[in-house]
Amino acid sequence: MPASSYMSxxxxxxxxxxxxxxxxxxxxxxxxxxxxxxxxxxKSAAYECGITPQGDANRRFAVKFYLVAIVFIxxxxxxVFLLPxxxxxxxxxxxxxxxxxxxxxxxxxxxxxxxxxxxxxxxQPERAEGGPAxxxx
Amino acid sequence: xxxxxxxxxxxxxxxxxxxxFVLLTLVAYIQLAERKIVAHIQSRVGPxxxxxxGFLQPAADAIKFILKEEVTPAAAHKLLYLMAPxxxxxxxxxxxxxxxxxxxxxxxxxxTQFQIADIxxxxxxxxxxxxxxxxxxxxxxxxxxxxxxxxxxxxxxSQMVSYELALGLALIGPVMIAGxxxxxxxxxxxxxxxxxxxxxxxxxxxxxxxxxxxxxxxxDLPEAEGELGAGYHTEYSSMKFAMFFLAEYVNMVTVSCxxxxxxxxxxxxxxxxxxxxxxxxPVFWFCLKVGFFLFLYIWVRGTLPRFRYDQLMAxxxxxxxxxxxxxxxxxxxxxxxMK
Numbered sequence: 001m002p003a004s005s006y007m008s009x010x011x012x013x014x015x016x017x018x019x020x021x022x023x024x025x026x027x028x029x030x031x032x033x034x035x036x037x038x039x040x041x042x043k044s045a046a047y048e049c050g051i052t053p054q055g056d057a058n059r060r061f062a063v064k065f066y067l068v069a070i071v072f073i074x075x076x077x078x079x080v081f082l083l084p085x086x087x088x089x090x091x092x093x094x095x096x097x098x099x100x101x102x103x104x105x106x107x108x109x110x111x112x113x114x115x116x117x118x119x120x121x122x123x124q125p126e127r128a129e130g131g132p133a134x135x136x137x
Numbered sequence: 138x139x140x141x142x143x144x145x146x147x148x149x150x151x152x153x154x155x156x157x158f159v160l161l162t163l164v165a166y167i168q169l170a171e172r173k174i175v176a177h178i179q180s181r182v183g184p185x186x187x188x189x190x191g192f193l194q195p196a197a198d199a200i201k202f203i204l205k206e207e208v209t210p211a212a213a214h215k216l217l218y219l220m221a222p223x224x225x226x227x228x229x230x231x232x233x234x235x236x237x238x239x240x241x242x243x244x245x246x247x248x249t250q251f252q253i254a255d256i257x258x259x260x261x262x263x264x265x266x267x268x269x270x271x272x273x274x275x276x277x278x279x280x281x282x283x284x285x286x287x288x289x290x291x292x293x294x295s296q297m298v299s300y301e302l303a304l305g306l307a308l309i310g311p312v313m314i315a316g317x318x319x320x321x322x323x324x325x326x327x328x329x330x331x332x333x334x335x336x337x338x339x340x341x342x343x344x345x346x347x348x349x350x351x352x353x354x355x356x357d358l359p360e361a362e363g364e365l366g367a368g369y370h371t372e373y374s375s376m377k378f379a380m381f382f383l384a385e386y387v388n389m390v391t392v393s394c395x396x397x398x399x400x401x402x403x404x405x406x407x408x409x410x411x412x413x414x415x416x417x418x419p420v421f422w423f424c425l426k427v428g429f430f431l432f433l434y435i436w437v438r439g440t441l442p443r444f445r446y447d448q449l450m451a452x453x454x455x456x457x458x459x460x461x462x463x464x465x466x467x468x469x470x471x472x473x474x475m476k
Contacts, residue, residue, distance in 0.1 A: 012149035012254040013234050013262075019153050020230035024223040024380065031376035036206040044211040046283035047371050057212075057284045065295050068450070072298040075458070079305040082465065083261060086312040089472065097469050104462065111459075120454040122447035 067119050078107050140247045148244055152253050153234070160233065164386040165195030171435045178439035205375040210281060213372065217280035222377045225273030225384035232266040233387060235259040236394045237321050239404050239420035250321075251420060259320035260312065263395060264305055267350070270388060271297045274352075274359065274369050277381070281372035289368030292446060293352060293359030299453040300349035300356070306461035307342035310468040311399045324403030331402035338464045340400045342457055344433075347392040349453065351385060353434055355441040358449055393430035401426045 046053040085092070085100055114120070140148075169184065169191065176183030184191035209218060237259075239251035256262060271294055278290020312318060314335065315326040333340045349356035360368030370381045397403060406422030408415050444452070 008145065009254060009256045011146065012153065013231065013256075015146070015149050016153045016156070016234040016253055017227070017231050019157055020227045021223070023157065023230070024226045027226075027376050027380060028219065028223065031203045031205070031207055034203055035375055036204060038206065041211075043208055046210050046212060046281070047285065047366055048283070049366070053212075053283075057282045057287045058279060061287075061291055065291050068295040068299060071454075072302060075302050076298075076305070079302060079309070082306070082309050083312065083318065086309045086465075087316060087318055089313045089469065090316050090476070093476075094473055097473055100469070101466070104466070108462070115455065120451055122450045 064119070064122065071114060071119060074110070075107070078104075144245060144247060148247070148249055149253065151244070152249075156233070156253055157230065160230070160387055160390065161383075163390065164383055165199065167386055167389070167431055167435075168198070168382070169194050170431075171438070174432070174435045175439040178436075199379075202376050202379040207375045207377065208372075210283060210372050212282040214280040214282065217276050218372075219377075221273050221277035221280060222373065222380035222384070224276065225270060226380045226387075228266060228269045228273065229384040229387035229391065232263055232270075233391045233394065235262050235320065236391065236398070237324070237403070238394070238423045240416070242416055252321075255321065257317075257319045260308065260318045260323070260395075260399070263320075263391070264301075264308070267388065267391065268297075268301050270384070271301075273381075273384065277373065278369040281369075283372050285366040285371040286369050289359045289361075289365045289371065292365075293369055296349060296352070296356065296358060296449060296453075299450060300346040300457070303342055303453060303457035303461050304346035304350055306458065306465060307339040307346060308395075308399060309461075309465050310336045310339040313465070313468050313472060320398050320403075324398055324405065327402040328405060331400065331405070333400040336400065336464070336468070338460065339468075340396075342461050342464070343396060343400065346453075346457060347396065348434070348437070349449070351388045351392060351434075353385075353389065354438040355444050356449060357443060358446055361443060389431065389434055390427065393427045393434075396430055397423060397426040 046057060048054075081103075082100075085096070089096065172194075173183040173191070184194045187193045187197045209215065234253040235256055237250060237252035237255070241248050241250055243249070274293040274297070275290045278286040278288075278293070281287070311323065311332045314332065315323045317323055317326070348354075352359050358368075359365075360370070362368075365371070370378055373381060404419035404423040406419065406425075408418045410418070
């Protein structure tokens with residue numbers, strides 16, 4: 001396959017994906033078909049150490065998890081930007097390095113701000129303005 | 138590549154099938170090894186009833202997983218609940234398809250690699266696919282509609298994204314030295330010196346982050362049994378539960394393979410003897426190094442206590458991420474000065 005040789009490198013991944021999906025479906029199917037089955041109302045309730053479940057489980061949770069997600073996206077974009085730079089690093093010489101220093105410096109300034117704001121301090125109960133401490137940690 | 142398409146697909150299919158078979162067997166026996174080794178660390182004997190030295194225990198476990206009852210919670214979101222373990226397993230199995238384990242060999246008269254897919258951005262592909270694993274955990278916890286699962290998946294999600302950052306940044310140093318994202322070229326670049334020596338700090342960061350990525354002790358907060366039942370898979374039973382385990386262990390193998398490829402020189406090692414031996418010795422060295430990392434996982438599990446959640450997040454963000462960035466900068470300075 002000379003013409004399509006680049007994309008053909010990815011064909012085995014597709015084959016592996018199909019086999020993996022087949023395996024996953026097969027595993028679930030085999031235990032659905034063979035497995036023991038005796039339903040009861042108590043058994044299909046959510047597990048709460050034997051106590052009757054109270055209310056819906058998917059309720060509000062601490063805003064810190066959102067903050068971590070947002071900070072992650074910011075820094076992961078940085079990491080993704082660093083990877084191609086790392087590959088061609090030796091061709092870029094000093095200018096490329098200094099430019100990346102400036103970029104990392106700007107990102108680090110944001111990092112310092114987030115740090116100082118206490119986003120990474122999980123042991124502090126965070127409060128809304130005058131509100132109660134958040135319910136779940 | 139002057140290989141006919143049919144032969145190419147046939148060879149790929151054979152390699153995929155062998156890889157899946159080896160992986161499933163390997164995962165089963167890592168679990169047995171783990172139970173045995175942890176037992177000996179704790180002065181117990183471990184499983185020894187099924188077969189000699191408990192050697193058939195994985196088979197017994199597999200039968201039990203199939204025969205046990207599948208319980209779906211009444212309040213669960215049925216489709217997502219079903220898909221979450223599948224996503225975990227599929228992602229884990231696809232990620233390992235770009236891992237090379239040795240040189241080139243001949244099959245049906247055509248040269249081919251000890252690797253399912255030889256792509257030139259292997260490391261990037263691996264990082265990308267492995268980070269999809271977080272979907273399995275978050276969806277499992279959310280769709281179960283149980284408080285333990287929900288909390289476990291929240292923790293798991295934020296822990297995995299936090300340490301993924303340190304993991305990715307730690308790998309940038311070696312990529313700078315090798316100048317490539319191709320896993321084969323990274324290994325070839327280490328024929329003189331393994332990157333664990335110039336990039337020792339990156340290696341330590343990678344190893345720590347890898348433990349957190351795979352949710353293993355001392356970072357197994359998403360399934361901390363003292364607080365959360367079984368964490369994100371509390372509501373899963375039977376084969377669906379086993380699939381989360383399968384995914385976790387395959388991920389362990391994958392991150393061990395990456396550690397070997399990027400830091401321990403891949404399949405480099407003394408090669409001697411007749412051609413057949415010269416072909417298989419690199420594969421043996423590779424497996425030996427991966428085996429060392431897998432043993433390390435088990436050893437650490439038998440030795441270290443669990444972190445507290447605030448310690449975990451503070452350690453990741455306040456220590457590992459700045460350290461990884463500093464490592465990138467120092468590597469840059471050293472490389473620029475040495476040139």
